[in-house]
Amino acid sequence: MIYLVRHNYLWALSFFLLCLWPVSGKSSTDYTGDLILGYWLFPAKGSSVELYKSGDRYFGRIADVAPMGKQQFGITKNQLLMCDLEFDGEGWSGGKLIHPKTGNRFDVALKMVDSKTIHVTVYKGFRWIGKDFVLTRK
Numbered sequence: 122m123i124y125l126v127r128h129n130y131l132w133a134l135s136f137f138l139l140c141l142w143p144v145s146g147k148s149s150t151d152y153t154g155d156l157i158l159g160y161w162l163f164p165a166k167g168s169s170v171e172l173y174k175s176g177d178r179y180f181g182r183i184a185d186v187a188p189m190g191k192q193q194f195g196i197t198k199n200q201l202l203m204c205d206l207e208f209d210g211e212g213w214s215g216g217k218l219i220h221p222k223t224g225n226r227f228d229v230a231l232k233m234v235d236s237k238t239i240h241v242t243v244y245k246g247f248r249w250i251g252k253d254f255v256l257t258r259k
Contacts, residue, residue: 154208156233160184161256169259170202179206179213183221195222203229218243 157179162169167187173180181203183196190196206216212232219226228244237258244251 153210154179154213156236157208157213157231157239160259161239162259163190163256164254165189168196170256172203177207178204179208179216180204181206194220197221206231 155174157172158174160169160171165187167185168183168190169185170181171184173182180201183198183200183202186196186198200221201219202221203216203218206213206229209215212230214230216229217226218229230242230244232240232242234240234255239256240253241256242251242253
């Protein structure tokens with residue numbers, strides 16, 4: 122009799138633990154990587170970029186264009202601005218920033234400071250030669 126009670130207890134415990142097992146195949150980094158998704162304002166607060174995901178990579182396209190942005194940089198709506206960013210657990214890197222006017226490609230890295238701020242670094246050739254700017258959530 123004791124054997125049956127112990128056997129049923131182990132079976133019930135095993136079933137309970139199996140029910141708690143995560144069903145989704147996504148890891149927690151998939152969810153934290155997606156925190157970057159949405160609309161972000163440039164420092165001048167006139168133009169904005171939409172950061173979106175396609176497959177396992179992140180991209181950015183121009184969402185809104187300020188008149189000054191259009192004159193200075195030739196920005197047009199829905200123009201691809203960033204491509205092929207990968208989330209590495211701490212930030213997004215490995216991608217390219219495409220200069221709207223010239224089409225030149227530069228290495229780019231993004232790091233989320235908080236839920237409303239992204240620190241962007243654009244590298245011009247070498248890693249120690251770069252330009253930093255901040256995007257704020259729209």
